[in-house]
Amino acid sequence: MTPQMDFAPPSTSTPKKLNKRADDSEIGECSSFDITPQQDNDPSFKMVSDSDSSDSSDDEMKDVDEIVDCTKYIIYDKCLLQLVRCQEAGCGAPVPEPSKSTSGSMLIINGTCLEGHKFHWLSQPLCGETKRPAGNVAIAAATLHTGNTFTTMSEIFEEMKLATIHKSTFYELQRDFLLPNIEKMFNTHMEDVRRTYENLEDTVVVAGDCRHDSPGHNATYGTYSLMDTKTNVIVASHTVSVMEEGVPNSHHLENVGLQRCLNELKEHKFKIDVLATDRHPMVAKNMRENYPDIVHEYDIWHLGKSLRKKVAAAGKKHKELQQWQKAIVNHLWWSAETCGGSETQLLKEMWFAYITCRTIYLFLFNRNAGRPSYGTLWTIINGYAGQSS
Structure with missing residues (x-):
């Protein structure tokens, strides 16, 4: 019987030093700008305030979904300035010589209209407790999720003269936001997989292989994954470092990774009938000596x-x-x-x-x-x- 899955399975070049634009400030330098919108300046702009902390998690998730799913546009500088008008009710006067600054990909416009009203506008909503510009987070997330590098993306933005985040900001966002959330979602997904297969009476046929961080025999990391051949669901995955104890060299990464995956599945009462792998000699010996109850075949x-x-x-x-x-x-x-x-x-x-x-x-x-x-x-x-x- 094939397990019924109500969830979907989860998806370098050397960085080139680029000249930092004068208007490309770091995320950490946002404090130099007053990026708190004035009240009633932009009715369409909704910013998370301190009073919103009491809102339910459902409302917060809805706001995040709206930020992620909404359509984004590329707007030219001259075209945008034509729309700069006072936001005060009943005013709408022009704002002569507005001052512009950027925080990564976000544009900040300040000025005073002809009637003396202060004008303050942000091109992006702010998200999270640290009030990060949503576009900066989206650029870093899209780069990471599509398997690209910062160098590739920055070259595209540089060619288009499009404001973007700095390299240090990209890695900061990875560390503080993207990677922790990816790990959280992956762990949640694997827990769902384990619960599904723990209640499965039939045996499963799995296929396994290892992916190394570099070709040849000098890899530092190897990620071994096991997949159910009927459902194409990854049922176990472990990353092994050559610097760990019990891993003499990179040639042992595949065998150690497989052993950890099989031991994890055994702990969660997976019933494996057949395992298909490549013809790695250590894997063949390991299966023959330590897992005689599993039929080992070459793919x-x-x-x-x-x-x-x-x-x-x-x-x-x-x-x-x-x-x-x-x-x-x-x-x-x-x-x-x-x-x-x-x-x-x-x-x-x-x-x-x-x-x-x-x-x-x-x-x-x-x-x-x-x-x-x-x-x-x-x-x-x-x-x-x-x-x-």
Whole structure:
């Protein structure tokens, strides 16, 4: 039985030093501006005040949703100044020579109208207890959530001459707002996943793999994740550092991450029937010695990738193999997909039947040359029947 999920599963280049604009002040420098709107200056602008602290959490969440979901626009400086008028009731007089300042992407306009009324206007609402400009938080959040870097985003803004936040502000917002909330939502999501699977009587088939922070054999961090192959839901995920005790080098990151994931699932009474991984030798040994009750299989993608490389290498000496490379890999996928899980018998039979037909053809094709190449193909493929079991 497939678990019914009422929730949705959760999604560097070296920074380039940019010249800071004179009007691009830090978030921490906001105190140098009086950014508290005067009463009745802008009826459409709603700012969180001290009296709002008694409001219910539902109202606060509604305000946040409105700030996040509302449409934003790019407004040119000259066009915006044409709209600067006194906000006092019954006045509407022009504001000559208004003063402008910025806090990241937020524009602050101050001035005095022809009738002597003070004018104060902010281009963005303020959010949170620290009264952060909502646009600054949105820029940092959008950059992080889309997998971009500050360097990429700042280059776009710089090219457009668009006011934006400084690099230090970006990382400050990450530290104080974005990452804590992401972690909170992730933990809440994982708790929902565990509760769902704890009540599930049937066993599950999971697939696991590790993602490192850098390629090669010098990674510092590795995140190992296990996914239910039926629901595509991540059921466990752990990040391992090579600096932790019990992790001698980066080659152990994958094995340690998998072990932590399996131990966590075991604590929450997950019933795992099959685990599919790549052909990491430490993982294979760990599963064989410490988790004999879980059927360990190699995922077909890694087998197909390795098979393609070996056939391509052999094709450099035996040109007739090159035309069969794609067909051989496709047949491996088809054999695994249609064998019904009988990897010890049906998969081997289907695999060897195809190879037998190909070797006969290759033998007939090359017999006049006196050097049949079917032995090469057989040698390459023969071991995969055992590896896929």
